[in-house]
Each structure stands twice: as structure tokens, then as C-alpha cells.
Amino acid sequence: MHTVTANGATIPALGFGTFRVPGSDVLRIVPKALKTGFRHIDTAQIYGNEAEVGEAVAGSDIARGDIFLTTKVWVDKYKHDAFIASVDESLKKLKTDYVDLLLLHWPNDAVPLGEQIGALNEVKEAGKVRHIGVSNFNTALMAQSVSLSKAPIVTNQIEYHPYLNQDVVIAEAKKSGMSITSYFAMADGKVLADPVLKDIAASHGKSVAQVVLRWLVQQDGIIALSKTVTEARLAENAAIFDFALSSEEMAAIHALSKADGRIVSPDGLAPVWDAAV
Secondary structure, eight states, X not given: OOEEEXXXXXXXXXXXXXXXXXXXXXXXXXXXXXHHTOOEEEOOGGGTOHHHHHXXXXXXXXXXXXXXXXXXXXGGGOSHHHHHXXXXXXXXXXXXXXXXXXXXXXXXXXXXXXXXXXXXXXXXXXTSEEEEEEESOOHHHHHHHHHHOSSOEEEEEEEOXXXXXXXXXXXXXXXXXXXXXXXXXXXGGGGGGOHHHHHHHHHHTOOHHXXXXXXXXXXXXXXXXXXXXXXXXXXXXXXXSSOOOOHHHHHHHHTTOOTTOOOOOOTTTOOOOOOOO
């Protein structure tokens, strides 16, 4: 499995995401994902499936140390004491004494960012998490997080797909040695019918999903989360390291971005997004 190195963290470049995956499906599909070769599993407190992810990981024959496990603290747990308690609860559900990466899930200005970052550092110092990061942060919040944190921030997990230009955020991440973790890579399924992507896929004998995941991981410092509840798609999503896109193909996919390409921007959670270049 290819990896991305960011501020001391070595992260498998292809992850398996569990957003909107019910617990019963997690119990069925995560063990198969691990058997297929996935070594990076992503969950969150708000997904309601940490316990099933923990059961699947603990029950697999893959050593815990070989699995990169990410979870995220929800915004209503950002005050110091609630934060620490929520991490302990996540570890209990995940049946592990540490997670590899802990993220702040969305910005929440009701709690000072310094308090949030301080709590992230505290659980890291306690050995409960190996690395810390953020999610859905704009460049201003990323820069503040870096300046407030003793420990390095290793990633910003954001919506990123062919229809959403994230060059500004990616450049800010690079400046401070951070990676970008992409979610919603398939743009909620919109990419699958795209003629440009279909042509590129046909020329490689690959699927559109494989081309999009390849486009992501072929970019420096980008990690891609894939998601499926279908076993056949697991093997397909994992098979993206045996071909490469040309610079022209990469550019053609970048050119698909549009001003209104963003899909995820919930009221009350989303920050003021950076304008695309």
C-alpha cells in the first residue's frame, strides 16, 4: 500500500471511509476491506459506528499496529472535559488504547480554537492518539491551528473531487508540511457519468471510480478515502496502484472543477470557504 508522509505521520494513501455506513454493514464490509488490503480505516463519533469498526478491526487477523485508524471528535464535545471524556469513550468503542489519527470534525467557534487544539495535544501526550489533525477547516483556521499546536497537525480532511478546486487549501497544507485527506471523491456519484472521466477510464481499462481515486493519490500529499458496501467494488477501489495517469489526463480532470462544485456545506458547521483560484 502506498503511503503519504506528513509531519512525522506515515498514512496509507488509500483509506476506507465509513460515513453513512450502518453498523451491520460495517461488520460485514470492514473485515473484507482489511482482507482486500486496506490498512487505513476512517470513522467518527457522529457516524454512530465506532463500536462496529472496533469490533471489525479487533476481530480481524491483521495486527492492530498494521492498521491506521482515524476517528473525529464531534463539535458538541470541544470543551476540554467533554473532549477528553469523548476520546475515552471512542477508544472504548473502538476496542483499542490508541487511535492513529484524531481530528476535529468541523469548526466550532463557540469554543476557543486554542482550547480545542490544547485538548488534541493533551490526548496525544497521554498516548491516546498518535497524530492529530483537523477536518473541514479553511486556510485561516488551518494556519491558526498550526500556530496554536505544540504537536504537528498532520492532515486537513476536506471535500475534494474533480468538480471542486482545492488548490488554495492544498497549498496552505503544503506550507506547513500537512497532508490533505479527500472525502466525497465521487462527488456523491456525479463523476460516474462524466464523459471526460469515462473516456480516460476506457483508455486504461479501468472504471471511473478507479480513475478518480488514482487522480487523487497521484497528487503529492493527497490521501483518498473510498467507500463502498459492495464487495466487488472493494477490490476495484484497491486496484489503483498498477496504472498512472498522464500529465494531460491529470490536467483534464483538474479542468472539470466548477465554481458551484462544492456539495457539503452544512449551515451552522461550515466555515467561510476559501475562494477557488
